[in-house]
Every structure is written in structure tokens, then in C-alpha cells.
Amino acid sequence: MKVLVPVKRVIDYNVKARVKADQTGVDLANVKMSMNPFCEIAVEEAVRLKEKGAATEVVAVSVGPTQAQETLRTALAMGADRAILVQTDQDLEPLAVAKVLKAVIAEENPELVLMGKQAIDGDNNAVGQMLSALLDWPQATFASEVAIGGGKATVTREVDGGLQTIDVSLPAVVTADLRLNEPRYASLPNIMKAKKKPLDVKELGSLGVDTAPRLKVVKVTEPAKRQAGIKVETAADLVSNLKTAGVL
């Protein structure tokens, strides 16, 4: 079984995003970038499927700028076999990313697409669902457990108030939630080995996909600031303040 893992290069999880003064977006100049945390979980799961013998090949794919090659090298160092970069400097919307991935899938024919549930920049939580809709494949989002067997994936999903288990026949799109696994750190020998693994770069234009934006960004602003309040000395002070505030 071939597993395709889309990954995204995003602002590092620990960096606070700052809005540009001209309100055109978020300032990413000289900001530390990393693999989106949910994509790391997806790569880890795919590599574990290979280690268990359920997958034969893990292909990481990213749609983004030249620097996304670093993100793909990270996936290779974690254990992916090869990587594909669809290179573009455009900031694509989720629907466009899903269309690009569909075109890559037409060439690669994976039986499973395993990807993060959401990227921590746009926070859209949309590409996996859109991709499965475009492919007419079943979807299993927010996975906390994945088992492969008998031409299907049995996926336990994080839902409001608990867990749901569904079977999806392969090929399918599965999106990873936080508790699916704890991604490994790539070892130094594996980082060195990753440099020699194949990384194929395609120009976005070569895929013939319509990636025109559907949304016009009017402005990007700072959220309303919350003022820090007061420090209280004791629990009794706290309770009397809360009574005064009318919330008890």
C-alpha cells in the first residue's frame, strides 16, 4: 500500500504571529518556520504503518515555495521514502491545494492519503475533506487511531463529547488529530540519509490546475486586545470580586 502524506511549511508552533502594519497579512519575514504539527503526526503515522508492514511506500508532498524542500527533508528524515514539491510562491487557498493534491494523486495512485487535520496558519481545517470530496473517496477526519486491513481503514475519530469509529474503504483520506501519536525526532544519521532520498520538484503550472483565488483579502488586523486585570491576594478576595462582577 502506498501512502501519500501532504505536509505544509508554516510558522513555528512556538512563534507568535504578528500582523503587518499595512494590514495586508501576517509578517513572516525572519520568522522561524517548521512543519505544521498535525502534518508531523500524519508523517509519523504513515511511517509506523510502513514499519508495521501495512504500508510499502510513504511519499511526502508539499505545495509551496522552494523552502518547503526543508519541510520535505524533515519528512524524509522521519522515514518517508521520497518527496514531491509542487513549487509555487502563491499562497493557495484550501480548495486550490486540494485540486493540486488531486492532480498529484492522479499520477501517484496512493491507496491512502494521511494528512494533518488543520494547518496552524490559516486554521481552516478544510483541505482533507475537500480532497476526499474531489476524489469521491471516503473521508475519516480527526483520527486518534487508524488500523488498516481487508481493503479498509478502521478509524477512531475525535468527535464532540467522545469518540466515533468508522470503516472507510480504501482508497481514502484520513486526517490526523492530536492524539493519534507522538511524532519522533529524526536522528542525525536519518537526517543525513534523508539528504540522499529522492525529492522531485514540479512547477505548479505544469499540473494544469485552476488555482485562482476565490477570496479577496480585504484586511488582516490585530484581534481586540484584552486588558490585564488585577491581582488578588487571597481566594476570599477572589470570590468577593467575582460576586461584584456578577458572575457568581
Place this chain on the structure above:
Amino acid sequence: MAVLVIADHDNATLKDNTHKVVTAAQAIGGDVDVLVAGSNTAAIAAEAAKIAGVRKVLTAESAELGQGLAEAMADLVVGLAGGYDHILTPATSQGKNFSPRIAAKLDVAQISDVTEVVSADTFTHPIYAGNAMETVQSGDAKKVLTVRPTAFKAAADGGSASVESVAAPAAPAKTKFVDQKIVKSARPELGGAKIVVSGGRAMGSAEEFQKVIEPLADKLGAAVGASRAAVDAGYAPNDYQVGQTGKVVAPELYVAIGISGAIQHLAGMKDSKVIVAINKDADAPIFQVADFGLVADYKAAVPELMSALTAAGK
């Protein structure tokens, strides 16, 4: 112009999120219809019909709709989409699951987690864990949005819309429901609770989390939440998680205990009316958003708070 709101329910009762999304729909303008899709819709539809300003309530019933399978929900809504310019879904885990599938089937963008309706084609939503608010104008013929319920007031009751049933789609061929484990809790639901008590990594263990956070929550009649760090460490279940990748809450009172206030946690609770933080680290970022901060070890502070609440008649 007409707006379709997809109701949030648990196959038994209509959830308040629906009323909040109806408010967002009314801000867009035009006729507002509510779709109740599930396995047992009559009582829920009757509730939805009472929301003031709703034109009609559509119901569709099948086992798969009741199980919330995305393929079934998307097939149903895409079939109805011809009559609507906007399709609004509450941004719950259920709504986030199927709404992008609808958008892709209609070949339109989805705007996720809308917090403000600027006009019928322009919407604001948070990006980067709420550290930036993006306003976008959609050029698509149909607008598919998920709406963050906490950003809108619930529409009042007082209407008497008609209820109409529509055909359910065929069962999805490639997805089968296996089972569901929903934790039954006597506590209010996290997303809609008036008071939320959350614990962080400082708890140190699941036992300590239960011993400290749950009694305080019960005393306050509150829902229980947790930081991602506490969920990651296994101290609390995932559906307790408040934050960018968990639930977004905006209760009257949010009590953060032993939570440092990472960006991703603040994204999920900073719109609460009153925030209380108890943390022994006076420099913890949580104090920058807290209305009332108590710099103290929770081990001493929570028992004191329990007695102070008892003394205050709680």
C-alpha cells in the same frame, strides 16, 4: 436571497449553537431556513421552528445522517444548495467534518470559523490561533461558511416556521459507522457552559486533575476544560481541550488553574467575559488576559477557593 443553516443537535435535542448561527444568518440577510438532518428529527425540528425569523425548517432522516457521516451530510446539502446563496454550519467538530466537503462539491471556497458578518459577501475569521483576524470577500456564487457560535448571540424563540421533510440521500457506499462512545456527563457541555473550570499541566497526573478540577467545577456548576498540555500528558480527555485545535469557549466565567497561557490555549478562551487565573508563576502569560489573577500554588489555593465559595453560600 436565502440562507440555509444546518442545525446542531444530538438526535434528541436542538443545541443552542443553532440559534447562534441563525443570528449570523440574519446578519447576512434574506430568508433563513434551518436544516435538521438526523435519525430522529421531529422534536428537534419543532424546536427549530420556534426560532424567531426562521422561514422554514427542513428535515431529512436516515441512519447515516444520524451518525453524522460526512458523505451523507454533503450529499444531502449539495442536493438542496440550488435554493440557497449561503450555507452556514456551526463550527463544531461535526460541522467542521462535513462543511468543507459541501464546499468542494459545489466548487467554492469555505470560510472557516466566521466571527463577524461584514456584509453578504464579506466575513471576518481568526487565523494564526486568533493572533490575526482576516476579513475576506468571497467572489463565489455560493458562500459556504462555518460559524463560530460563541461569536454570536443566540436568536430568541418566538417564531412558528413551517416544517417540511426532504428525501434523505442514499447511504454512503464507502463509509460504514462502527460505533460511538459519547461520555455522558451531568456537567454542562463545554461549548455552551456559563462557567468553565480548566486545568493545565501543573496538575501532574490524571488523578490530581480529577481531584482538584472536577470538585471545583461541580461546586460552580461548571463544565471542565483543559489545556493542550494537560491533554497531551493524558491528564484529561481530548474533548476537554480548549484552544486553537480544541474547543473555543466564551463563558461568563473562565477559571484557569495551573495553566501558563500558551498562545494556542488563549485562542480558545480569550473571549470569555471574566477570566480568573490561578498560577504560582507570577510571570505566566495567562495573567496578561486574566481579569483576576491569584499568584499561588493551586494545591493551597483551590481548597481555599472551595471554602471561600462555601462561605459565600455556593
